[in-house]
Amino acid sequence: MTGSEPARTIWFHRAFKAVTGGEVKHSHYFAHAGHLAGFSTRIAFTGGPLNEALAAERRRLWPVGNVEGAAGWTPAQEDMLFLAGTDWRYLSARGLGGTDHPRLNLVQHVRHADPDTELWSYLPRRAIRICVSPEVADAITRTGRPQGPVIAIPNATELPPWDWERAGGCGAWKDRQRPVAVVGYKDPELAASLSERLRRDGVEHEVLARVRARGSFLSQLAETRVAVCLPDPTEGFYLPALEAMASGCVVVTVDAVGNRGFCRDGENCIVAERDPESLARAVGHAFWLRQDARGRFLASAADTVAAHALHVERSRFHAVLRDVDGLWAEAGRSAVATGADRPRLSFMIVGAQKAGTSALAQFLDAHPEIGMSSLKEVHLFDAPEYSGEWTSADVDQRYRPHFAHTRFTGLPGDPVLGEATPVYLFLRDVPAELRRYHPELKLIVLLRDPVERAISHYYMEKGRGGEQRPLWQALLLEPFRLLRSRDPRHPESAQRMHSYRARGLYSRQLRNLYGVFPPEQVLVVRAEDLLRDHDAVLARVFAFLEVSTEVRVPPAVVFEGEPGRRRHRLLSWSLRLSYLAEFVRLRALQRQGRVHDANPKADT
Template identity: 35%
Template sequence: MAHQNLHGKTMFSHVANNSPVPKSIIFYRDFQEYTGGHQKVADYFQHLRSSSEFIPQICFSKSSLWNSSNPWFPDYQQQIEYIPGNYDYAFLAGMDWQMYLSAPRVHNQPVINLIQHVRHADPAQPMHQYLSQKAVRICVSREVELAINNTGRVNGPVFTIDNGIALPSLSGVEKRHQIFVFGPKNPVLARELVAELEVAGIKTHLVDHWLPREHLLEKLAASQIAILLPNLTEGFYLPALEAMHFAELTIVPDCVGNRSFCHDRQNCFFPEYNTPALVAAVNDALQLLKQPEQLNIFKRNCASTLAYHSLERERNEFLGLMRQLDSIWSSL
């Protein structure tokens, strides 16, 4: 049964399947480069793998990249044919619908659709058309849920399971950078921001190109203040949680999908998305570094945010939902 937890989030009780036979689920990915979206699909795949009640399998496009950046490398590198009809369920995210709808499948197969961005609600985006396809949808944030529900096009129930994240331990990293600006998603504004800060005599370390995740985490751990520049809209924005864990202070502007966990002057600085507001946030953050008691409160708030956004909590909520998938689907 669904119920609300202390955070006001929907939780799912652990109701076992009537059948002892594990349920099979087919995934599909076109992996061209590492993204947070691919990582989250990999997390959901792993949640199912960790349970004896489900057997996930995955098929990749022939052009998919195979190296250490691929979360499924090397265990799933063998090519299998994508035939959803051979499985109990199908798991789809993003544009996977395109492949699914053209593949051999069975009538009324239960579909789990992970929705990771508010852009699904935008009629100009190609993934918008698939909201009318029947599915049980999982949104990575409340903001995404609101966005797609407001379209009036969603066919099937919508649940929110707030993103969880697993973070490695990095010990002994020297704080070499007072200000680290990570801006590959908005390099023009990143360079403008750095220019403004350096005019004011504030030294910065700018990265305006993509980094492997492990290198980004090392940069965050080596920084006192991390400034992250997401797209103007995101479905969640996981790097903000990474910065809260590794940097002393995080500055990240509002990108819609981060509103549920980025709380201004509590666990981060959450300015409007423009250069003057970001410069003002830097000045405020520099002042906070000089106030140990206030900084400790800030860090405790970050720890609380990170504790809630655990991969284990995400796993438990997802498996709870999966155990009820047959009954949810039959009621549609």
């Protein structure tokens, strides 16, 4: 669009009755649209009169002046329509159901995939659908009903991450006036049962059983130490958990579609079973976390909030708007992926766990030619439901919701796609499946000092509640735990949880990898090199992936605050002795030229 062309208006509608996460997200998209040159916004409000408090909330969410407000939709030919929820009723009431105005449909709930709901009936209507999470996109795509493109733009918050270090760290957290808040208005029955259980335990707490004014809700979170967030099991994105992280709370929650994309058990939150006993135990665990573990939780939560910043959501929506006519032209066909629009991964970060894979994935995602999955660890090839009968097209189809956003980054060209699931290196049968999926796939392996990696792994499991024994005993029992574990793919198998020393036996894992992939398709990155020589090592990684090496990605803090060897000097020394033979085997691999190293000094 040139500067001489008139602005295209995007028409919005709301029948506002209460402040909910869905209404907040609608207001975000209204603001996003108004921040792109060449586009303007109009909004029509319907429904009964509002009391003074709700009227004030509506003005805050949608600060509409005389220009933006409208008595009803009257779109010009070049305009477009934004629909959310049951706005399709309003579309029909205005007599616009048969027009060719491009329709942008915000989908915030997996209920759209439920045949017993009204929302299901809207899926076959032509639209460009924007889903608030890959899980929602996957749910509606699997129905085969959507008419038009289905795009996942992960939900974001306008709240900045809580700077826990500047705020006084864990000391400031302890000074908060409210010990526990149960955000229970999505599941009041479970909230009441949990409240009774906490009361019997003598735990001071408050239950938020009704939706509150947003300012009041956020103020309460800012004074709370532990926030128990109870989502609806089927909502598309659960904003209160992300807001609690942004407010500096230690978050306890339950597994649900709405938080699966950003809640990582034992890292930025504690995920309990959906019952009062399990939740009460998790509250106790969260409340009495050691100071170093709490610091890691708060730092990880701050990173999560930063990754869901509103400007990221805005830029992705703007890219959709810039391509809206092309997308609307595509909307005459089904959303089921064709060979042209299925993602094909170019690379994977396959390990090792606790070696900096999250940091590297973040660095790569910052490169304009690289697109990382919206969920860092997709765990597709190690999932219990994975089948060796899946074709490459089947795998691509399952990856599709996790990469829907990469087409709408606003950047030129097709991005190089990748994901990071660090357990793939450790599971012996996975490399062969990766090769079968894509013979030219490139693999990146991060290696960290195995002693530090083992200790970090131990404290991660301890923080999650998956390890109760002291470190020395856990290491002593590890071989017996691994021997008794029959299904390494099980989420709670010893191979996943208690393989502290075994995962540091890198030569065995690399030999398994090289038995399937040629060495030139595998790049080994030492975590210590990435920390010490960030720019040069990243340049080698970029060259390996065949993207521009001129891009500079700033470094970030990695491994800060982890309990280290100094805390376990004697045990660390003993553990290092046990790795002596492993160090020899690893050097032998290097001498054979089988380890392609990202260290810039490795070639000299």
